[in-house]
Amino acid sequence: MMSLEVRDLSCIRDDRILFSDVNINLFSGQLLLVEGDNGSGKTSLLRILCGIRLPEQGQVTWVRQSDDQKSSIAVHGQESYAGEMAFLGHLDGNKLDLSVTENLEFSRSLALGNNNTIKDVLERVGLEHFDDLQVSNLSAGQRRRLALARLLLSGAYLWILDEPFTALDKKGIAMVEREINAQLEQGGLVIMTSHHSVSFDNDKVIKLSLSQ
């Protein structure tokens, strides 16, 4: 069992208070959907949760719990947390001048890794016929799919996704929803923002609204 605990989080950007006193408890198998208008601080919140940005106040703790022991670590500055978390931001993080496979090979060497093969995950995101192409030849939607393939290879417990559906077609959206469900099923955690309406089991979803 893993869980993410957020206590009294607040964030100031360019002298403006984006949000304050945010509290979250997210457990294995749950999805946190962050909602809010443009400029309400969704992206800033996700960047704080993944450990890039420092919060103005408050703590984010990652808790690992097995039958007999419990360990918790503060998220910021802890590499062991960063290894168990995978982040997908606005930018895909692909190198345009490398091929699809080269990109994935490199991200696999960075990640904790799991048993999925590169071939498997390319099939799951629908890029199996593009494996030797340079990313610069792919469409925006295909690049997004490649970024998602990276998540599937990472073996991370927690996914933090900032607008994962951007640039994806209907099939792509269905694919992402399927993969998120699978991740939750395996006991993983997902935190995401989305402008699209999403269809997940309500008992799995926690909503957090940032608009005042």
Added chain:
Amino acid sequence: MKEFFYMGGYGFYVWSSYAVAALILIANIILPIYQRKSMLNKLTKQLERAEQLK
């Protein structure tokens, strides 16, 4: 008195040194005092505007 300003022929160098010192030291005091005043004015106006909107 004249001798004091003459500084044994080095008057120009000595007094320019002290003048530059005075200039820099005073500037570093006056500037923040002035900045604080204009900042307070700016913030007060902002606050008034915000209160009018309420």
Added chain:
Amino acid sequence: MSQGSLSRVFLALLKRDLLLAFRHRAELFNPLLFFVLVVTLFPLGTGAETRLLQTMAPGIIWVAALLAAMLSLDTIFRSDFEDGSLELLLLNAHPTSILVLAKVLAHWLITGLPLMIIAPLLALFLGLDQDVIGLLVLTLLLGTPVLSLIGAVAIALTVGLKRGGILLSLLVLPFYVPVLIFATNAIEMAMSGMPVTAQLWILASFLLLAITLTPWPTAAALKLSLS
């Protein structure tokens, strides 16, 4: 994380950056070209009197190398910042400082090493004693990695900014002074037949210091630039 996988990541990142540089071959020659151009300008500006050029040669070559190294700094993190892969380099189980070291090493192999190779040719242009050309290359070997390592800190601080150009030179050049002093001094001393082991040891210790000390601030600065 075991040691094995850390060195594997180091090599994977090194390989990735070298591969990317290789796919942009055309840009590889830019710093080199700049280096040669600046050195060529000096005889035109000061007159081609052999004695004068000879005495100034170590300084000219080193200042040109310094500027070329500085101009090429931007490529260390720029493209990674723009396509978002820098975030991924920070968010993983490996210490960022080690990854930074891999990137700087790749950058040095791409930009610093070519300078070292072309330097003997330029030394001949300026009429530098043939005996000290080997020493010139040695000082470049010890010195240019320090330039890359220190430059990485400054570029990490400014990578998020739209216009970092002049700011970068202000941040970097004062820190380059010690390397410049000891490298050129070694060559000058050797030209007048004096021993230079002290200078070389000092340059070597600069290199060791830079390798051990700069990756941390670079990693911290990258994190700041991304927040």
Added chain:
Amino acid sequence: MMKFIHKTASPPYFYRLSGLWIPWLGAITLLLLIAGLYGGLIAAPTDYQQGESYRIIYIHVPAAWMSLFIYMAMAAAGAIGLIWRIKLAETVAVCSAPIGAGFTLLALVTGSLWGKPMWGAWWVWDARLTAELLLLFLYLGVMSLYVAIPDKRVASRAVALLALVGMVNIPIIHYSVEWWNTLHQGPTVTKFDKPSIDMRMLLPLLIMAVAFKIYYVWALFLRVRVELLERERNTQWVKELLHQSKEA
């Protein structure tokens, strides 16, 4: 202990406290300056080698000391700010830079003004002056980095980091410049560094040094207050402060 530090370092508390201190700091600075100037310009005897021109040292030497001292203070405040995430420390680091740059510039200009009659040239590549020039570049780098980064919280952390890196490098830069200078047989002036042991000459120098230190605290407090107001403008304490000043 930490509790006390956090309380003192809280912006509203510091703002109020510094407001009380500033008049006293100003008064002490002025008194010390008057004493130092009297001692240096009038009471101290003429130097038998340099004549009256040596009186520049009462500005030059304390300014040069301050230029290094403030850089150290800046780096120390920056380190405290980075490690314990104390906002006030970050602000102190940021506000120290322009004051330090002022002293560095002063040391350079007075060095040049002293050098002209002594060396016959406005600028000589003397080790001390060169190191001081590089120090000025370091300060300017810190200041422009702060201006260039739009988010001021991020900017002050970047400044703290840069100041720390600079701190490690300053001794290295200093010694390499000295090495370079001795090998190139530049002008070295020991007289300038060690004033005669005559107490009437030495005492004003020490008084001026203390005056400059207190002046630094004074100027620093003034700057920190402005910076705090700007950064905390959305907080309750600034709003209350504005209301009070409006009513008064």
